[in-house]
Amino acid sequence: MGMSVTISAASAQDAEHILKLQYLCYQTEAGLYGDYGIEPLTQSLDDLKAELAQGHALVARLGDEVVASVRGRVDEAGTARLARLIVHPRLQRHGLGGRLLDAIEERFAGEPGAKRFQLFTGHRSESNLRLYRSRGYVPVASEQVGPKLTLVTLQKEAPTRAYVASA
Template sequence: MKLEHDIRLAEPADAGEILTVQRAAYVSEAQLYGNPGFSALTESLDEVRAAVEGGGVLVATMGTRIVGAVRGVRDGQDCEVTRLVVAPDMQRRGIARALIEAVERAHAAQVRRFWLHTGDRSEANLRLYEKAGYSRYRTRPVSPELSLVYLEKLA
């Protein structure tokens, strides 16, 4: 069942709820890799608030609840799509795909390429990104338990 959601630019008052969704969403990744130290899980409220105040954070809402978020971080002609999160109880409803499309629309006029990365064992993430038009271009070993897969898409 697909429920309606809206996507908007995050406001500083959203930082706490964004952090809650982010931590909830990354628990499964931490379990998959046996690593509770992912930066998404250790990021502070002040760091999330600073990202929001920087203007690059979008949130998906259902009513008054934030159910997802994504950041677009521009660097010259490139935009990193990062911290894509959806509340665990709201996953598999098209919210992540809608957030990817929204961040691409928000930055398409200013960049030539979007890129992101995920863990090599994060099969659902890899499927999502590839269905959204991203192609793998690099794999970087981080530890014996983790390699990062980098994907890109031209604007």
């Protein structure tokens, strides 16, 4: 009998687990670009805790283990900036990243100020780009941040909510 993955809001107690998972997951990205000094690999626990306190974060758990996470915040312009969608390597390619992305979008879509969703990834990160495009994201900008890395920013509009007047 297998366990099912549950998605819930991250708590401050999850920070250390998220940071360890982030370090594991970003090894592949660092190798892809030949840069092990990228911010996800150098972020401190205190910085992560501060980031979690400023926005929203979700975790996916398999039993008690944090196996995936995503976080983000809505800025003054109404852009929900999503970041650090990570899935444990042994659970990748099973739809968990898509489920987590859907869940964080749903969370932010409930905020009246959220008009669009935006995220970014490296130009060589084909599986990330494929996932984001399959969820309706389109490239809106790119920025070369190093000799081997161009960040691609993708965006999609938040769904408009219909309000039904009652008599």
